[in-house]
Amino acid sequence: xxxxxxxxxxxxxxxxxxxxxxxxxxxxxxxxxxxxxxxxxxxxxxxxxxxxxxxxxxxxxxxxxxxxxxxxxxxxxxxxxxxxxxxxxxxxxxxxxxxxxxxxxxxxxxxxxxxxxxxxxxxxxxxxxxxxxxxxxxxxxxxxxxxxxxxxxxxx
DNA sequence: GCCAACGTTGGC
DNA sequence: GCCAACGTTGGC
Numbered sequence: 001x002x003x004x005x006x007x008x009x010x011x012x013x014x015x016x017x018x019x020x021x022x023x024x025x026x027x028x029x030x031x032x033x034x035x036x037x038x039x040x041x042x043x044x045x046x047x048x049x050x051x052x053x054x055x056x057x058x059x060x061x062x063x064x065x066x067x068x069x070x071x072x073x074x075x076x077x078x079x080x081x082x083x084x085x086x087x088x089x090x091x092x093x094x095x096x097x098x099x100x101x102x103x104x105x106x107x108x109x110x111x112x113x114x115x116x117x118x119x120x121x122x123x124x125x126x127x128x129x130x131x132x133x134x135x136x137x138x139x140x141x142x143x144x145x146x147x148x149x150x151x152x153x154x155x156x
Numbered sequence: 157g158c159c160a161a162c163g164t165t166g167g168c
Numbered sequence: 169g170c171c172a173a174c175g176t177t178g179g180c
Binding site: 009011055056058060114131134136 | 164165166167168
């Protein structure tokens with residue numbers, strides 16, 4: 001399987017592209033949705049491209065780019081009863097939840113807004129522009145990636 | 157296995 | 169802050 005592409009949502013209040021710039025690498029913990037987990041656990045490979053998406057803030061949209069640098073391993077925050085994402089169903093011998101590590105590549109000069117994405121007809125099949133789709137980890141088609149990375153919002 | 161009730165997501 | 173849409177839970 002060649003390189004694949006993903007879109008990963010984060011609320012910048014919790015974790016933003018600027019925090020990733022400082023940290024350089026972070027574990028993508030806290031995903032508690034089975035479909036999103038399956039993408040991370042079963043399909044993400046080192047080198048895959050990631051669009052870092054800011055949700056629940058103005059402006060909503062793609063804020064930067066990252067790359068997968070570590071393939072899935074158990075999300076240990078599920079085992080910590082003090083953690084917001086604690087899940088007693090997940091046990092170390094049989095983890096329910098997994099995460100990957102992502103590394104900062106670059107931030108957009110300005111956010112590529114959801115509104116803008118919705119206005120690009122070649123992106124009309126993208127999951128993120130579909131009504132009611134709230135999956136926090138989504139596959140991105142190579143053709144969609146190529147369009148997005150050429151948008152002027154990336155240039156310095 | 158159905159499905160109502162509930163909790164969460166996330167755009168607006 | 170609102171609330172539509174979704175995913176999960178749990179009684180039956």
